[in-house]
Amino acid sequence: MRIALRLAIIVLGTVLILLIGSLLWFGLNPQRSPASFPTSTAIAPDFSAFGQGTPLPGYEDAADVLAARRAAEGPFVVNFFASWCQPCRLEHPYLLEFSAANPGALIGLAYRDDPIDAATYLTNDGNPYAAVIADTGSTNALNFGLTGVPETYVFGADGTLLFRSPGPLIGALKTQFIDAWEAASQ
Amino acid sequence: MMRRTLLSLFALLFASTVSAHAQSIGEVRAKALFNELRCVVCAGQSIAESNAELAQDMREQVVLLINDNRSDAEIRDWFVQRYGDAVLMNPPLKPLTFALWFGPVLIFLFGMAVTGLVLLRGRARLRNKS
Numbered sequence: 109m110r111i112a113l114r115l116a117i118i119v120l121g122t123v124l125i126l127l128i129g130s131l132l133w134f135g136l137n138p139q140r141s142p143a144s145f146p147t148s149t150a151i152a153p154d155f156s157a158f159g160q161g162t163p164l165p166g167y168e169d170a171a172d173v174l175a176a177r178r179a180a181e182g183p184f185v186v187n188f189f190a191s192w193c194q195p196c197r198l199e200h201p202y203l204l205e206f207s208a209a210n211p212g213a214l215i216g217l218a219y220r221d222d223p224i225d226a227a228t229y230l231t232n233d234g235n236p237y238a239a240v241i242a243d244t245g246s247t248n249a250l251n252f253g254l255t256g257v258p259e260t261y262v263f264g265a266d267g268t269l270l271f272r273s274p275g276p277l278i279g280a281l282k283t284q285f286i287d288a289w290e291a292a293s294q
Numbered sequence: 295m296m297r298r299t300l301l302s303l304f305a306l307l308f309a310s311t312v313s314a315h316a317q318s319i320g321e322v323r324a325k326a327l328f329n330e331l332r333c334v335v336c337a338g339q340s341i342a343e344s345n346a347e348l349a350q351d352m353r354e355q356v357v358l359l360i361n362d363n364r365s366d367a368e369i370r371d372w373f374v375q376r377y378g379d380a381v382l383m384n385p386p387l388k389p390l391t392f393a394l395w396f397g398p399v400l401i402f403l404f405g406m407a408v409t410g411l412v413l414l415r416g417r418a419r420l421r422n423k424s
Contacts, residue, residue, distance in 0.1 A: 124401065245351075
């Protein structure tokens with residue numbers, strides 16, 4: 109009796125320790141950043157308000173986001189940025205490089221930014237976007253499940269979300285982005 | 295004449311309180327929803343507590359959806375569709391979250407069982423000695 113009891117406690121305790129241990133091992137894995145937890149591709153961006161926003165002064169010709177999406181005729185990339193956002197400047201050279209290699213594929217939305225400030229930023233640092241508007245009222249940001257800037261979304265031709273970068277396209281995120289884009293373009 | 299002006303003044307006052315009350319139903323719903331939705335860029339704060347820019351945007355969106363006559367459930371779904379379950383302060387009950395909901399209870403019960411057994415055995419030992 110006493111042996112059976114002791115055995116039961118040992119077995120139950122071991123199971124509990126293993127269970128909690130594996131949960132912690134999964135949960136505390138430094139590769140699994142809590143910031144990336146909500147930013148999976150399991151969400152469904154809502155395109156109902158896509159294209160609604162304020163044109164940037166001097167970039168009115170490039171304000172038709174929907175036309176740019178149609179013209180892309182294949183996969184396309186949506187990038188949220190802001191002139192006040194420092195990490196955006198880190199990925200900006202790569203965005204210029206990407207749009208030079210894939211003309212027409214990159215659409216820019218300025219998040220919580222003054223249209224004049226956003227336009228100045230693009231004029232000074234270069235404009236990588238085939239179409240760009242200021243996301244007035246953050247309508248598109250919320251429809252896309254945005255968590256912050258910069259954030260980049262890779263969409264297939266039919267508008268399905270293939271990859272989402274919850275930070276600047278540098279380092280590992282850049283590599284993942286390139287892989288996703290190459291897979292989407294094939 | 296004086297009485298009539300007074301009466302109409304009272305009527306005006308009453309009307310304004312009625313409309314203020316009608317407005318506050320939406321406000322009460324908005325406040326409740328603010329507490330249910332997580333600010334996804336903050337550590338464990340609801341959008342009611344956070345003053346992050348994204349939380350401000352989310353609060354404005356909740357008010358917009360309420361004014362659009364959406365139900366609370368529809369508004370929650372609106373955010374879950376875009377941000378996933380993580381946007382809810384109370385995670386939904388589903389197989390993936392069973393450990394989250396029942397884990398603490400199970401651990402507590404196990405602890406109670408072990409404590410009870412240890413105490414019972416101690417008592418039995420004492421009884422054997424005496």
